[in-house]
Amino acid sequence: MTASGLDAWRGVAAEGNEELTGQATIRLQRRSRRLLGSLLRPHHRTLWFAVVLLLLQNAAAMSGPYLVKVGIDRGIPAIDKGDGPTVLVVVTAAFLVAAVMEYLTKRAFLVTSGRVGQAVLYDLRTRVYDKFQRLSPAFHERYTSGRVISRLTSDVDALGELLDGGIDDLVLAALSVGSVGVILLFLDLPMGLVTLLSFPLLLLLSRWFRRNSAIAYRRTRESVALVIVHFVESLGGIRAVQAFRREPRNQEIFAALNNDYRRANERAFKLIAIFAPGIKLIGNVTVAVVLVYGGYRVLGGHTEVGVLAAFLLYLRRFFEPMQELSMFYNSLQSASAALEKLSGVLEETPTVAEPHEPVPLPHATGRVDLDNVRFAYREAIVLPGLDLHVPAGQTVALVGATGAGKSTVARLVARFYDPLEGSVRLDGIDMRDLAEKDLRRGVVMVTQENFLFSDTVAENIRFGRPEASDDDVEAAARAIGAHEFIAALPDGYDTDIGKRGGRLSAGQRQLVAFARAFLGDPAVLILDEATSSLDIPSERLVQRALRTILADRTALIIAHRLSTVEIADRVLVLEQGRIVEDGSPAELVSGGGDYAGLHQAWADSLV
Amino acid sequence: MSTGRLRRRSSLHSLWRIRSYVRPYAHQMLLMTAAAGIAVGASIVVPLITRSVVDGPISHGDRSGLVPLGLLALALGVLEAGLVFVRRWVQSYAALGMETALRDDLYAKLQGLPVAFHDKWQTGQLLSRATTDLSTIRRFLSFGLVFLIINIATFVTVIALLVHLYAPLAVLVAAAAVPLFLISRNLSKAYLDTSRRVQDQQGDLATLVEESAVGVRVIRSFGRRDHVGHQFRSGARTLHDSAVDKATLVARFWSLFDLVPSVTLGGVLLLGSLAVTEDAMSLGDLVAFVSLMLMLVWPIESLGWILANAQEAMTAADRVYDVFDTESEIVDRPGAVDVGAAEGHLRFEGVGFSYASSSHPVLRRVDLEVRPGETLAIVGVTGSGKTTLTSLVPRLYDVTAGRITLDGRDIRDIRLTSLRRLVSSAFEDATLFSSSVRDNLTLGHSDASEDEVSEALEIAQATFVHDLPWGLDTRIGEQGLSLSGGQRQRLALARAVLGRPSVLVLDDPLSALDVHTESLVEEALRRVLSRTTALLVVHRPSTVALADRVALLEHGTITAVGTHSELMETLPSYRAVLSQHAEEVTAR
């Protein structure tokens, strides 16, 4: 793969090829049908009820024309004979009753099907959402947040459209096509057979449409996802976009993606623009053929005029619903493409999975062992073989050049990833055997990119322990010296901190993230540059707090400022994924190795 | 005026404003409507032909009349199918063209809106406007609008035919329009509110999704899957409930639209039969009347669907115009000039600033001067307003009092693109985009030469990019390779120094670097800083050494300016912020 031409700006990345073979297509479609089935299954009783309502509604609707006929045939002669309008009034009353019945059943049907449809969407949304939350960080890195959003919005909407419009049409249409087809054969077998000649054509056309529209709709799903990915990413970084005048370039990219989406849609729309009138054409031609053929048969004395008239009337009832069926088929195809994507997500297995039979660990003491851990994000090995044993209660500082693999070690200890080889253990138990909740109670990590939710300060801190009281929250904030600034916010702890905590300064965000982790009260606390944006006084407050906080728990601290490192019991120097020095700060400083050099440089930098 | 009516009027108005997007496709829209109209006509005529076949050639045993009529039916059938094809084919690019143009413009508008707007608006809400709402509008333009016209035309035509047959009864049928009108008016009030609620809640849910997708690591780190799952469920539940409300309303709507033609037919039956017995009309007329009337059933029934569609499009248009109508506050002033090069004399004159979300000013009466080529460090405690101060320079926000000048000219009098080319920044959090390393570096300077790129990489000590799988062509950012924190920060720094900006604004640019790398970067940076004006936010004494002078920001204003050693000696509050040695701290 090379980056060249117009698309060079994109850069090169290893990507999966999305072209599908026929076999794969069938598998995908089967998968999406299965998902649809499993979504509808819990509602099968309600669905039957809806079908009954529909039949009643149909019966009521059908009785209308019949009653008109009765009214004219019987009511008028009755009046003419001087019997008074009783018959007419009765018929009209019956007609009105039927109308009201139709109204009521239709309304009940729509309410019922609306409820089922929304319940199905709710079910699907929560299933997919939960799945995404279960999938490992490696998956999310590959998939990107924009795609997650696209799956849960635009793809779910596509199914919503299917459920919103036309289930009633589908059932009625299928019923009427089926029953009318039988009637046609009974009315006049040869003419019926001529009608049936249109069937192979209909099937061929439908098959053509299914094949091509599956591809087209799949492309719409993929291209809309790319539009969303770009939209979310570029508006998320709007500061940099504007400061670096990237708007024109972004606009170009967006227009190109938007145009791809348009083309994908256009392709699908054009297919339906051929398919729908195609069905209509087959129907219309059949009607004309039957008209002439039937005419000859009548003239030849093979059949009655009445039969031909009835046949032609029924023929319309046969082909008209086909049109609705074809529209339904179209929505189904569009929804299946979305379901393919969604079922794909649901079928993903988390690479960092929860064990089937977890080893219970209600109260971790905090011993952490990494045995011969080998790890790579992609091809390049980041940790070739790491051995690290941290007894419970020890505070370990991890230092080293940027890109040395410090955060990677931290992520492995927090089990964001599993090692390729070797094992990471908490209290002697392999993390792969620990239940998620035991692990998370035991290990909490403050990440380099501290993410805050758009909620109040208090709720953000409480995220560390949802059952914490307001007092607990405040105590945590006080402990790390964040109380002062929080109290000074317009609504104190109830201040909404906006999207990603944007209403706070960088240091304030770190303090909140820190308070959140502190409230979590884990046996192992990992701090990945948790104080990098703090000013020196705040940092000092945090350090003082750390001394007490870390007294009785294991800690892994990553920091570039050696002031933070000084509170550690033990320092590890990491170089290209290997531990090159290991000892207490004092030992290392006097040892004359890397750390001593670092320390010297740092001491010099202080005035 | 009631708020309901106000909303309806404004929604209708928003929808009406979409016309500027329809205009380029006016011909196509006409063609679509005409094709739909003729196709409906053809489909009405075909049954008439079959009837005349039965009544004519067949009853008269006229073989020769059969074929022409058959051919006519065939021709009409083909015509109808052909016209449906034309309508759909045209629609496939006309409707999508309008949707695409709207989306492009919406995105352009969003990119142009100031950072303050984006602080306030959730991405999910914006996204749901750009996707769901625009599709709703497209559906209305391609189907709803066309059939609204066709159905009304059918209604009027059929009524005219009915009047021709028997006027008194036709009046009865025409009167059916009154309940239809009342029903739609009544329900549309409730429906507009509900559909707006549904659309807003869809946006809220998208926001929740976006947040938990971006924050997935934090959620995992705290094991709060159930917690966010619960939040999502309650959001999805709310949406579910509103959507069910909407479905219930729709059910009422549509079933009433079914009821009206049925009841009318009942009335026609009763009164028509009486009229026949009175000899006011013939039996044949009544039959014709009834069968014509049956043709009205579908147009009336589908009117319910179309109106619902129209109202959704109205609320969607409303939501889209919420964005379009937001004034961009940060735009070129009239008479703003292009400035090619600047000496880099930056002055803050009585600058005050407060964020829209709080009345409390963050900056007050800031006076500051950075002379050409000088490097000024800004020092202050967390939350003192350093980032805010720096973001005023490239006009990410506009000052709310006073002014900032560059070479004596108010920066608001310089064209934005020009100002932002002169001023180059590195932010606290390194934002990288999903594109190649090179593209990320040359963001603001697409014309940068290879030498300039490698010089910038050298300065920021970011030569590690050459070791990436595809070197400078490797895609990074969310859709590419993830980098470590320090690697990202160095790239952001390289991007800022590239192209020798006149003014360099660096917000805590070395926070994620280890001591060794930091000193290497400082060394290299010194060379760059010697030739440009720079504003440098720092937390560490080591970085302060890069600056010629230091300004102390306290309580939203500059309280002291001087060299590091001066301030260190004379100012306890400065020592408190910058001294690493706890014993020197007297404050706190």
Ligand SMILES: Nc1ncnc2c1ncn2[C@@H]1O[C@H](COP(=O)(O)OP(=O)(O)OP(=O)(O)O)[C@@H](O)[C@H]1O
């Ligand atoms: N998610 C990822 N996918 C692929 N490669 C990664 C990922 N995260 C980090 N890397 C690469 O792995 C190496 C180690 O990264 P890591 O984040 O562990 O470094 P670090 O020591 O924490 O550095 P820093 O001090 O800059 O944060 C780097 O070369 C980096 O580019």
Ligand SMILES: Nc1ncnc2c1ncn2[C@@H]1O[C@H](COP(=O)(O)OP(=O)(O)OP(=O)(O)O)[C@@H](O)[C@H]1O
């Ligand atoms: N978008 C915003 N809306 C409202 N208030 C804000 C916003 N951004 C920042 N603030 C507030 O303005 C004050 C100054 O924030 P700023 O980010 O400028 O601080 P800072 O000096 O850069 O701090 P740090 O050293 O932590 O980065 C803070 O109290 C913060 O809460």
Ligand SMILES: [Mg+2]
């Ligand atoms: Mg790191």
Ligand SMILES: [Mg+2]
């Ligand atoms: Mg800041």
